Amino acid sequence: QNVKRTFFLGFCVFFFFVFYRYVQSLNDSINPLQQQSNDPVVKSSDSFVGVSNYETSYEFLTYWNRGVGFENDASIGSLKADLNGLDAKYITFEDDTGGWNNIRMAFEVFVLLAKLTGRILVLPPPCRFYLLDRGPIAVFTKDSSSYSTYSDYYNFEVLNSEIEIISTRDFLQREQKRIEIPEHLVREASVEFVRKSNGAHTDYFYWLRGSKDVKMWPSGPSYAEDFDVSQEPAKIHEETLILHFPMHVREGLRYLGGIPGLLRPFPFDHPVSVYSRKFIRYHLVYADFIWKAASRVIDVLGGPNAFVAAHVRRNDLQYKNVFIGAEGSIENMQELLQPKETMYLATDETAPGFFEPFKKRGFKVFTLQDIKKSNKHLWEDLGDIKPKYEGMIEQAVCSAARLFFGTPSSTFSSYTFRLRGYIHGLGPQSSCLYHTKKYTKEKFENTEPGSCTTSFKDDVLMWKP
Template identity: 35%
Template sequence: GDTWNMRIRSRRPQKPSRSVQRRFLSTRRSLLRCTTLRILLFVFGVATVGILVFLGYLLVRFPPNSESTSSTLNVRVSGGGRRLPKLPDSRPTGGVELADSNATRESRKGAESGQDFPDQKIFVYSELDCKGDAREIPAYHIEGKCAKCFDACAKKYSTGLEIQGNVKSMKVVGQDAVVSTWATCKGTWNYPEESGYINSILPEDGCVNQNVKWQPVHFKFHMKDDVSVLKQANERKKEKEYVENPIKDPKEVLKRISYFGEGGVAKQSTDKYITFLKDCGGFNNIRMGFEYAVLMAWVTGRTLVLPPPEGWYLIDFGPIKRGGAYKRGVTKFSEFFDMEHLRAGMPVITAKEFYEKEKGRLDLKEGFEGDVLSTESKTWKAYLFQKFGGQAWSPLKRVVMDPSIATYKASNNQKPAMTVGRTPVEFDEELKSKAVIHFPSCHGPNGDQGIYRFLGQISNSVLFADKHRETAFKSFWKNHIHYPKEVFTAAAHMIAKMGLFAYSALHVRRNDLQYKEVFQNAQATLRNVENLLFPGEVLYIATDETNSAFFDAIREKHKVFQWKDVVNEAKGIQYSEKVINIIEQTICAGGRRFFGTQKSTFTSYIFRMRGYMSVPDTKQYWHNIRYTGMPDVDKFAQPILGPNTYMQEDPSMWEDIVED
């Protein structure tokens, strides 16, 4: 028994001695003290980093008046500074600050050294003609995350006047200096690369007055380096062949510019119709309203009813007539569009044919028999709206979704940017059941014209759920919506005198244009475009300027042709004086490059024709924009299309077409 008890006692754990216990407790206290210290150090480090980040944000968001990580100089010159209304904040809603890219870091190194752009700078002034408060901005300035640039947002002249909203004039100095100006503070906030471009300025421009709605708030320096020179040389090399070996055979020219297909058998009329009225503006507004009606007929598969002939603004009446007074008369759509080709693509009838065919079935009002609908009839306009109502579908405020809103929104062909600010509409079952769907351009109830004018970019007036159907629409447009053949025939003879693609063309609007800020003198036009021209290159100028001496500054450097210089080339070809303007559009389309007038729909249609003709350069240029000859800078002047864009053209109208 004793032996057993001893074995049990021997298996029980022995209590440590006091010395061992003291050593264990001492070690545990040391570990606890070390862990606590580490936690405290970690918390302190995190707090410090957080404070530094917050302070950095405050410095970027609210920079002091003496901003800049490099030296800038504020100076005062003669003249007072009147405060302008402050423009909207150029910081984007929900914008985030830019992160440094590799390219930006490399640019920063060059900017910090000040060696990349020696002695290059831009001066901005609060008054016209480079007077008033002034700010000198050197090329090596660093703005937030952007090297070689400057943001005017939240900055002031030395007098305390805010720079933003008070840049009336500018001047660039320094060899090979090029400065692009922007309406958004791109050096601090995250904007798309091409967003907000205004213009470019070079030293040879001298003092440049600012006359656009949005004043610049961001200035970016560029340099004419070997790479940009090589890019321009390569572009010119491809086009030089046309100048050295011009196409001067009128038959060959006609073949090249006639981009549409052959005609065909006219489509038979249906028992459902699209009716419309002529727009109340000039020809190119009338053209857009006509195109919208054609598109509605194409989408619905209905017969298009042409309105009765009537007087067209600036064709049959109006304030301006080149070469004499207007002869009051009426105009038909068939005088401006090839109806044979249109009828080969869809059924088309006249208002008179429509009335005679459907007066019984549709119970149309009496009084329009005989030749009543062979000319303008205000009674007919009012009756159409009274009888059939009208679609208030201005493409600036509405967008048609095909085949329905639900189907489009479930498709893979959505274009969210094209729906912003526009209400979706559709041809629902109720509309489809109607015998007539009417588009009363400029003739809505109570004199309401805005929602009843159909001016817009035809490429996004309808959004298609099916990409193949969208492509079919664009192919139909190229082949069936174009000017009469005699317009192309006359233009071909006139183009042949200069040589197809062997000249560049300009449209210089000087009179009937709503946007007067785009007007400028001939010297400014030449300065803007000369970097994209060959030395001494032949130019064709389409213009409503009546003073022949106006373009003498351009004639000093280039051989200039105008209508009077080429009109005799088309002797023997029958065409109406009414179509002179669209013949000139066709001549401009046949140039190597074309420079239009901003905010002109006459210009915009030339861009589309050039796309259809596959000209050497289908980019869209304007003589109101300063071009540097540097492709990486000039690309920013290309249009950014939006839901309400209709004074520029959508390249997809020709780029999406799949040729047979």
């Protein structure tokens, strides 16, 4: 009898031990970081900090759902077309020829001017975006049938609450007879997508530039006076049916100054500047699935503010002077980091072992590919998230980090700094830091929050309410 009792107790102990290890292995497969360290997560007054739950992370990210919002300001009425009793008028534009963040910067300008002038925004025909649907890139293999349009990347439900947006096909159905566009160009521009890249000069756009119903704004380089909405030429929108924004590299027709460049003539507290910044902040936001996908990654990393992040651009960037080795980067950042801290790297570096110096100093280093490999079902409930969306997802992930170190002259980093301002507000976490610069705690404490040296100026002047 005693032998049976002893055997039974031994079996129970063995069973519960095996069950415990099984449950533990499941947890480890869901969050590989939890098995690596028992260090306490970073704490602050923010109630989101260190809460590892993707729904909480999503709530933390959705800055447009909290804050003061804005109301239409009558003081900017002089910039708005008086459409009472008049037919609708339009803004048309050509896609920027660069990568996503160049495309984004130009699109922000067109969206804002559609709001300020009371016009309908006409989207160009979908096409193949550079580095997303086509072009050389080492991170992922592109689908030859892939193409893009702006509603793929932005939350149009939020944006459509403020401005009317239509496709080129719908625009031509409405206005073909009035603008007298040839039938063959209507067919060219009304296809499901144009089998050309962004910025391609199609016959349709060449015709549009010369139409009697069209005025181009600007008529010269994007820094010309007639791109200044505070000047008299801004009223050209009252004189024409279609206000067109061309894209032509050799003629300087790109809008790489973005919203900061557009608002530069205005004092910070000018009603147009305040109104415009709030409009972009609360109504031009990435698509919801991007934030939800990012929240899953943030959850794996321990929750908002429980990790640091860096954007280390190494491949498709023309500013080679910002390229430094990993040893230099970690040496520059180390004094601001905590021992054995989790570090998320948004990078296009593909060389094996490149970031080994980070790991040798005890930091737990993860890229998006590491996390996806360890979490096979990371985004399973979100549908088919293609690799071309991962750049935006990584911007959202980096925006939730305790600190973020960017790459100088990078539009990816610049917009991430802006997102961090939207999310964290004015404070140390909204400081613009770069992995190429040496920091000390004293230097960091004396850094003005929200002050960026980047030429794109996505700093406090852009995101402060």
